[in-house]
Amino acid sequence: MIADYQKRCQQRVDRCLDTLFAPPHPQLERLYRAMRYSVMNGGKRVRPLLVYAACEALDGDRADADGAACAVELIHAYSLVHDDLPAMDDDDLRRGQPTTHKAFDEACAILAGDGLQSLAFEALAAETHNPADPALRLQMLISLARAAGPAGMVGGQAIDLGSVGLKLDRAALELMHRHKTGALIEASVRLGALASGRADTEKLAALQQYAQAVGLAFQVQDDILDVESDTATLGKHQGADIARDKPTYPALLGLDEAKRYALELRDLALAAIEPFPASAEPLRELARFVVERRS
Amino acid sequence: MIADYQKRCQQRVDRCLDTLFAPPHPQLERLYRAMRYSVMNGGKRVRPLLVYAACEALDGDRADADGAACAVELIHAYSLVHDDLPAMDDDDLRRGQPTTHKAFDEACAILAGDGLQSLAFEALAAETHNPADPALRLQMLISLARAAGPAGMVGGQAIDLGSVGLKLDRAALELMHRHKTGALIEASVRLGALASGRADTEKLAALQQYAQAVGLAFQVQDDILDVESDTATLGKHQGADIARDKPTYPALLGLDEAKRYALELRDLALAAIEPFPASAEPLRELARFVVERRS
Known part of the structure; x- marks a missing residue:
C-alpha cells in the first residue's frame, strides 16, 4: 500500500x-x-x-x-x-x-x-x-x-x-x-x-518527533543494508561504508544492536503520532517501511 | 554627499x-x-x-x-x-x-x-x-x-x-x-x-526604469574606465577586457559613443524618477555618480 x-x-x-x-x-x-x-x-x-x-x-x-x-x-x-x-x-x-x-x-x-x-x-x-x-x-x-x-x-x-x-x-x-x-x-x-x-503547536511537536525518529531510522537501516548486501554479494562481513572508513551504526553498535535501534526508532515514530486520526496512516506505513525495506 | x-x-x-x-x-x-x-x-x-x-x-x-x-x-x-x-x-x-x-x-x-x-x-x-x-x-x-x-x-x-x-x-x-x-x-x-x-504600480514601474538605466550605465562606465585606465598606465589604447576578447561597449561602439551612451542612460534614469520628491535625492546622486566616477 x-x-x-x-x-x-x-x-x-x-x-x-x-x-x-x-x-x-x-x-x-x-x-x-x-x-x-x-x-x-x-x-x-x-x-x-x-x-x-x-x-x-x-x-x-x-x-x-x-x-x-x-x-x-x-x-x-x-x-x-x-x-x-x-x-x-x-x-x-x-x-x-x-x-x-x-x-x-x-x-x-x-x-x-x-x-x-x-x-x-x-x-x-x-x-x-x-x-x-x-x-x-x-x-x-x-x-x-x-x-x-x-x-x-x-x-x-x-x-x-x-x-x-x-x-x-x-x-x-x-x-x-x-x-x-x-x-x-x-x-x-x-x-x-x-x-x-x-x-497547532502540539501537532507540530508530535510530527517533529515523528520526523526525527523516521529520519534517523532511515539512516540506521541504510547502514544495515550496506553491511548485509555486501555480505550477501561479497561473502564477507564488511560493508562499503566501513571499508571507506565512514562511520556507520553497525560499526559503532554492532549489527544486532543497530537492528534493535532501528526498530526502537520506528516505535518512537509511531508513538509520536499515535493520537492522530486514520488519515495519518501513510505516515505510519512509511515508518514501518523504512526499517522493513531490503534496498 | x-x-x-x-x-x-x-x-x-x-x-x-x-x-x-x-x-x-x-x-x-x-x-x-x-x-x-x-x-x-x-x-x-x-x-x-x-x-x-x-x-x-x-x-x-x-x-x-x-x-x-x-x-x-x-x-x-x-x-x-x-x-x-x-x-x-x-x-x-x-x-x-x-x-x-x-x-x-x-x-x-x-x-x-x-x-x-x-x-x-x-x-x-x-x-x-x-x-x-x-x-x-x-x-x-x-x-x-x-x-x-x-x-x-x-x-x-x-x-x-x-x-x-x-x-x-x-x-x-x-x-x-x-x-x-x-x-x-x-x-x-x-x-x-x-x-x-x-x-504602487506606477512608482514601481518608474523605479524599474531607473534601475535598468543605472545598472546598464554602471556597466558601460566600467568598460570605459577599463579602457582609459589601461591607456593611462600602459600607454596604449587597449583595455584588459578587449585584450581578453571580452566584449565591451567601447569595443562595440567606440570610446566616444560609449561615453555618450553612458550619459544618455544617466539622463534616462533621472527622467524616470523626475516626479519623485526630494527624498529621492540619493537615487539621483547615485545616477550622476555612476557615470562621473573615475574608478
Missing part, C-alpha cells in the same frame, strides 16, 4: 516539477536543461511524500502542499548536484546515470544547483500550489530556509566533509545525520503540516 | 549582516567563518544602498528595509564566491584578498555560497528588519528569488560562460548584463520600494 501511495505522490509532484524548466530565453536553454536533468531523474520523491502525508494527516488539501512538495525536492536535488562535484564527493554516477557535472560540465552543475535553490524558494513563495494565507507561507519559507541552510543541510555536508578520516562517536555521527539529512526530512513534515492550515 | 550616504548605508547594513555568522554548533565553526569571510570584506554595499535609497524615496522607514538590504548583499556575496571557483572564472584574489576557495578550500567555498543563498531568503522572510505585513514580505521574496535565480543572475553567469570566445553583438551583450548584474540591481530597488509599504 505504501508503494501505491509513493507512486501517486511521485506522479503528482513530478507533474508539478515538470512545469518549472521552460527556458525563458534561448541563451538559457542549456542551464535549464541541466536543471531539468538534475531533477527529473525518476527519483522516489521521499521528501514530497512526507509533505503530502503530513498534510493529509491533518486533513489538509493536497493541492495546498504541491508548492512545498516541489520546494523540498528542488532543495534535495540541488544538494545532490553540489555534493557530487569533484571538490566534494567526486561522484561520476547517480542512479546509474552520469552526474550533472559529467553530463554537462562543472560550471554548469554549480550554476544549475544554485538555480535550483532559488527555484525552491520561488515555488514556496508563489500563490499557486500553496496555502492562500501569506503568514502561513512565510512560516513555511522560514522553516525551509533554516533546514536547507548552514544550520541545517549545508552544515551537515560541511560536518561530513570535516569528518573524513576521523573516528566519530555515536553523538557526533548523529549530529552529522541530523543536519545532513534529518533537517530536510523534518522540514518536509513540518511544511506539509503547515500547508494543511490545521497545524 | 553620495559618499557620506554610501558610508552610512554601509555601516548600517554591516551591523545587521554581522549578526548572522554566529555558528550554532562548534562543528560548524569553519563553515560560518568562511561565510563571514565572504561577506564582511569591506564591500561598498552598492545594492544595500539602492535598497535604502528606494525605500527613502517613497518616505519609508529604513528599519523596514534592513532585511532586504542584507538579503541582496548575501545573494551578491554568494554569487562572487561561486563565480571565483576554479570551474568558473578561477580567480585567486578579490579586493586584494584571497578568494574564499583559496582562504579555505573549494568544498568549503561551494558550501559557504550555498549557505549564504539560504541565509538571504531567511533574512527576508523573518519578521524582524522587514515590513510587518506578510503579503508584502512574500512579494519581496518572490522578486528576490526570480532576480537571483536561473531567469536572473544565475542565468546571466551561464550566458557569460557560454559566450567565451564568441563575438557578441550589442543586443547579446545587453542580454548578458541585464541578467548577470541588472536583475539584482533592479530587485534591490524594487525590494526597497516594497519595504516602504508605499509602493
Whole structure:
C-alpha cells in the first residue's frame, strides 16, 4: 500500500516539477536543461511524500502542499548536484546515470544547483500550489530556509566533509545525520503540516518527533543494508561504508544492536503520532517501511 | 554627499549582516567563518544602498528595509564566491584578498555560497528588519528569488560562460548584463520600494526604469574606465577586457559613443524618477555618480 501511495505522490509532484524548466530565453536553454536533468531523474520523491502525508494527516488539501512538495525536492536535488562535484564527493554516477557535472560540465552543475535553490524558494513563495494565507507561507519559507541552510543541510555536508578520516562517536555521527539529512526530512513534515492550515503547536511537536525518529531510522537501516548486501554479494562481513572508513551504526553498535535501534526508532515514530486520526496512516506505513525495506 | 550616504548605508547594513555568522554548533565553526569571510570584506554595499535609497524615496522607514538590504548583499556575496571557483572564472584574489576557495578550500567555498543563498531568503522572510505585513514580505521574496535565480543572475553567469570566445553583438551583450548584474540591481530597488509599504504600480514601474538605466550605465562606465585606465598606465589604447576578447561597449561602439551612451542612460534614469520628491535625492546622486566616477 505504501508503494501505491509513493507512486501517486511521485506522479503528482513530478507533474508539478515538470512545469518549472521552460527556458525563458534561448541563451538559457542549456542551464535549464541541466536543471531539468538534475531533477527529473525518476527519483522516489521521499521528501514530497512526507509533505503530502503530513498534510493529509491533518486533513489538509493536497493541492495546498504541491508548492512545498516541489520546494523540498528542488532543495534535495540541488544538494545532490553540489555534493557530487569533484571538490566534494567526486561522484561520476547517480542512479546509474552520469552526474550533472559529467553530463554537462562543472560550471554548469554549480550554476544549475544554485538555480535550483532559488527555484525552491520561488515555488514556496508563489500563490499557486500553496496555502492562500501569506503568514502561513512565510512560516513555511522560514522553516525551509533554516533546514536547507548552514544550520541545517549545508552544515551537515560541511560536518561530513570535516569528518573524513576521523573516528566519530555515536553523538557526533548523529549530529552529522541530523543536519545532513534529518533537517530536510523534518522540514518536509513540518511544511506539509503547515500547508494543511490545521497545524497547532502540539501537532507540530508530535510530527517533529515523528520526523526525527523516521529520519534517523532511515539512516540506521541504510547502514544495515550496506553491511548485509555486501555480505550477501561479497561473502564477507564488511560493508562499503566501513571499508571507506565512514562511520556507520553497525560499526559503532554492532549489527544486532543497530537492528534493535532501528526498530526502537520506528516505535518512537509511531508513538509520536499515535493520537492522530486514520488519515495519518501513510505516515505510519512509511515508518514501518523504512526499517522493513531490503534496498 | 553620495559618499557620506554610501558610508552610512554601509555601516548600517554591516551591523545587521554581522549578526548572522554566529555558528550554532562548534562543528560548524569553519563553515560560518568562511561565510563571514565572504561577506564582511569591506564591500561598498552598492545594492544595500539602492535598497535604502528606494525605500527613502517613497518616505519609508529604513528599519523596514534592513532585511532586504542584507538579503541582496548575501545573494551578491554568494554569487562572487561561486563565480571565483576554479570551474568558473578561477580567480585567486578579490579586493586584494584571497578568494574564499583559496582562504579555505573549494568544498568549503561551494558550501559557504550555498549557505549564504539560504541565509538571504531567511533574512527576508523573518519578521524582524522587514515590513510587518506578510503579503508584502512574500512579494519581496518572490522578486528576490526570480532576480537571483536561473531567469536572473544565475542565468546571466551561464550566458557569460557560454559566450567565451564568441563575438557578441550589442543586443547579446545587453542580454548578458541585464541578467548577470541588472536583475539584482533592479530587485534591490524594487525590494526597497516594497519595504516602504508605499509602493504602487506606477512608482514601481518608474523605479524599474531607473534601475535598468543605472545598472546598464554602471556597466558601460566600467568598460570605459577599463579602457582609459589601461591607456593611462600602459600607454596604449587597449583595455584588459578587449585584450581578453571580452566584449565591451567601447569595443562595440567606440570610446566616444560609449561615453555618450553612458550619459544618455544617466539622463534616462533621472527622467524616470523626475516626479519623485526630494527624498529621492540619493537615487539621483547615485545616477550622476555612476557615470562621473573615475574608478
